[in-house]
Amino acid sequence: MYDMKALYEAESVPHAIQLLQEHPEAQIIAGGSDVLVQMREGKRAGVELVSIYGLDELRGVKLEEDGTIRIGSLTSFSHITKDPVIQEYINVLGEAVDKVGGPQIRNIGTIGGNTCNGVTSADSASTLFAWDAVVELTGPDGIRKVPIREFYIKAGKVDLRPAEIQTAILIPKAAYEGYHGHYIKYAMRNxxxxxxxxxxxxxxxxxxxxxxxxxxxxxxVAGPIPMRALHAEEAGKGLLVSEASIETIGDTVLEDVTPRDSWRASKAFREHIAKVLCKRALKESIRLAGGVVHE
Incomplete structure (x- = not known):
């Protein structure tokens, strides 16, 4: 069922890095909700795996002394949704990852696996982009921190160097203090x-x-990788809270999004819902921030 050459189990982060150095063709497995499916489909036949699933130091959410929210890369979606720090400061992230798959997937799927896949449809990714998240990576040369917008390189590829693993997602205090947010996922099924x-x-x-x-x-899914609508953001700064402002911001996103045709939806439909979802999410974010949208 699962055609693998070898499975190595890491006992610590340094041990995981050592195993990846000793087996340069090996791939990381965490929760396995993606990797095991791909193996079963034959896409990773004969693969070597380094399991980091037992590294509890990579689990959990904590508020650091400088106000940074640190989310360990092995933290499950279910944990994120229920965590009190997430609920108090960036509840929209909990709401976003609660839309991933079913309960079984959310119990085993991890924030690190979701982002390291490099897919544009990852439910956590767009919300982390909106929070100006920083990705913490640990490898043979130590720790480096990469803004999430630079972490995604192209469809299915992220900035992970040889023998490097993602150890945390960081949300700086300046990125969340005073902000309120909302996430909307449009899918064919609920x-x-x-x-x-x-x-x-x-x-x-x-x-x-x-x-x-x-x-x-x-x-x-508005382009090959998750993205920010920078022109629309700039257009919105300093505007009065009003229906006209929401319309202006929502219409401007077409200067940024670059969706494609696929069997799920046409490019034209995605462009249409890009505007609609922005306006709806913006209106709800304003409400959560205590604002009232006037005509």
Whole structure:
């Protein structure tokens, strides 16, 4: 059923790096919700695997002294959704990963596996883009931190160097303090389906809740990798909280998104829902931030 050459079990992060150096063709396996399916399909026949699933130091969420939210790469989707730090500061991430697959997948699937796959449809990815997340990578040369927008290189490829593993996702305090967000996943079915398009929006309002001080808009499946709608974000800064502003911002996303035709949806349909989802997510984010949208 599973054609593998060897399975090595890491006992620590340094041991995992050592195993990857000793077996340069080996691939990392964490929860296995993607890797095992691909092996069963014959896509990874004869593979060597390094399992990091037993490394509990890579699990859990904590608020560091400087306010950074640290999410261990082996933290499951279910854990993220229920974690009190996530719920208090970036609840939209918990809502986003709660849309991944079914309960069984969410119990075993990990945030690290979801992002290291490099796929544009990953439900966590667009929300992490909207939070200006930083990816922590540990390898033979030590630790390096890469903004998530630079981590994704092209479809299915991320910036992981030889013998390197992802150890955490970091959300800086400046990226979440004062911001409120909402994520919408559009899919053909309500459950256990890959997103046709995903949109995550964060807003920061002025003290009197009348002006959009900052807005971040991120998409999945709007291009070959998750992306930010930078033109729309710039267009929204400083606008009054109003229906007209939401229309302006939502219409501007077409300057950024580059969806394609596929069997799931046409390019034209994805462009249409890119605008619709942005407007809906933006309106809900404003509501969560305490604002009232006027005509």
């Amino acid at each position: 459950a256990m389906d890959i997103a046709t398009l995903g949109c995550s929006v964060n807003v920061k309002l002025s003290e009197d809740k009348s002006v959009i001080e900052d807005v971040r808009i991120a998409y999945g």
